[in-house]
Amino acid sequence: MAELEEMEAQSFREEARAWLRANFPPSLTNAPSIHFVSDRHAAESNPDWCLWRERMAAKRWGVPTWEPRYGGAGLTQAHGKIIGQELAAIGGFNPIRSYGTMMLGPTLLEYGSEEQKREHLPFIATNERRWCQGFSEPGAGSDLASLQTKCIDMGDHWLVSGQKIWTSGADQADWCFALVRTDASRKQGGISFLLIDMKSEGIEARPIVLISGSTHFCEVFFNDVKVPKGNLVGEVNQGWAIAKRLLQYERDSLSDVKAEITPLAPLAHQYCGTDVLGRIDNPDLRSRMVRNAMRHEAYLATVSRLAREAKSGGPGYGVSALKNLWSGIIQDRAELLIELMGASGLGWSGEHYTDAEREATRAWLHSKAFSIYGGSYEIQNNITAKRTLELPA
Numbered sequence: 001m002a003e004l005e006e007m008e009a010q011s012f013r014e015e016a017r018a019w020l021r022a023n024f025p026p027s028l029t030n031a032p033s034i035h036f037v038s039d040r041h042a043a044e045s046n047p048d049w050c051l052w053r054e055r056m057a058a059k060r061w062g063v064p065t066w067e068p069r070y071g072g073a074g075l076t077q078a079h080g081k082i083i084g085q086e087l088a089a090i091g092g093f094n095p096i097r098s099y100g101t102m103m104l105g106p107t108l109l110e111y112g113s114e115e116q117k118r119e120h121l122p123f124i125a126t127n128e129r130r131w132c133q134g135f136s137e138p139g140a141g142s143d144l145a146s147l148q149t150k151c152i153d154m155g156d157h158w159l160v161s162g163q164k165i166w167t168s169g170a171d172q173a174d175w176c177f178a179l180v181r182t183d184a185s186r187k188q189g190g191i192s193f194l195l196i197d198m199k200s201e202g203i204e205a206r207p208i209v210l211i212s213g214s215t216h217f218c219e220v221f222f223n224d225v226k227v228p229k230g231n232l233v234g235e236v237n238q239g240w241a242i243a244k245r246l247l248q249y250e251r252d253s254l255s256d257v258k259a260e261i262t263p264l265a266p267l268a269h270q271y272c273g274t275d276v277l278g279r280i281d282n283p284d285l286r287s288r289m290v291r292n293a294m295r296h297e298a299y300l301a302t303v304s305r306l307a308r309e310a311k312s313g314g315p316g317y318g319v320s321a322l323k324n325l326w327s328g329i330i331q332d333r334a335e336l337l338i339e340l341m342g343a344s345g346l347g348w349s350g351e352h353y354t355d356a357e358r359e360a361t362r363a364w365l366h367s368k369a370f371s372i373y374g375g376s377y378e379i380q381n382n383i384t385a386k387r388t389l390e391l392p393a
């Protein structure tokens, strides 16, 4: 809390606690906020979620540190941290959190023109304008700079044609931040960063069904799509540096400690029973649960240490290691959850399974994606080896 005096911090904490308790709809307590982030229909068909979004947007606490002219509250990081802690304490979540706040917003603040910031940031700050990320292509995943989506300068507009894939929420998004090729003779040096209105003529988003049963992402086709000249972020052919920065923001948000973690122990007692000493009656599961909980605690301690040591300037290469640690913790946890449920942990459909059991199976399958999206596990290790440990290539 270096930026805040102890007394000021305490008084702000009390203010935040009182406001959040009075305004957070109790029906959303411990709701899996990730669903609301990735599934717009689920979010917007829930009146309490809409009310919560409206209240947080009016309070400007969804992006507390952004300047007021961009829709934020102009508060410090320390204030933002207190809001996050008080939200977590009541089982709440930030309804403004979206790809806009996690990825595009911070990137636009660094690289966008004043006009672009004023046009887009206030709508991100209220979560009214949903964004999707058009980076990956059928031939460009880990080797993202191989992307081929063509963007031609037509004088008064850009003309975009090509295909993106794995584009999360593209069928529900209003806008897309995309990487496009403006120079075929250079690899990284021929990429530009473009903002594309998803309502533009010539865009088709086709949902892909996942192993978990949901349709989280799409393939997106751009067929001669006209994009205004002013939608280019930064300079032409300078998009690679902007993309790398955005990916750091993405990885930082994916290893966000505020992501929900409900305790496993009460469930383990319920499903596995209790031994004579009052412990979970399965020594192997018990010890693996303890190991997972210890890794989680160690992770939280590391995140706070890094935050204390961090100089200003946002996330650095350390986020790659954190993302891998976090994915491992979440994946092990999802595995432990279905294991402790026994046969019920394989629930998919039917009245023999509770909602929680069916959800646990889906969450376990979905957890496999954690070490793929935002850059795979191996790629994060490569970045850590090269940039943090400075090992030879």
Ligand SMILES: Cc1cc2nc3c(=O)[nH]c(=O)nc-3n(C[C@H](O)[C@H](O)[C@H](O)COP(=O)(O)OP(=O)(O)OC[C@H]3O[C@@H](n4cnc5c(N)ncnc54)[C@H](O)[C@@H]3O)c2cc1C
Pocket: 132, 133, 134, 135, 136, 137, 140, 141, 142, 143, 165, 166, 167, 168, 169, 216, 217, 369, 372, 373, 374, 375, 376, 377, 378, 379, 382
């Ligand atoms: C749920 C989900 C949501 C996603 N959402 C989006 C989105 O919204 N927008 C978007 O643009 N993309 C999105 N992605 C795509 C994601 O970024 C890519 O899947 C990821 O970057 C990996 O690319 P790939 O699938 O082409 O795998 P590949 O690059 O083909 O990799 C296959 C395997 O090879 C390994 N590998 C590749 N190169 C190396 C190397 N140099 N060293 C060591 N190992 C290597 C990888 O680690 C991986 O295990 C999403 C993916 C998932 C699963």
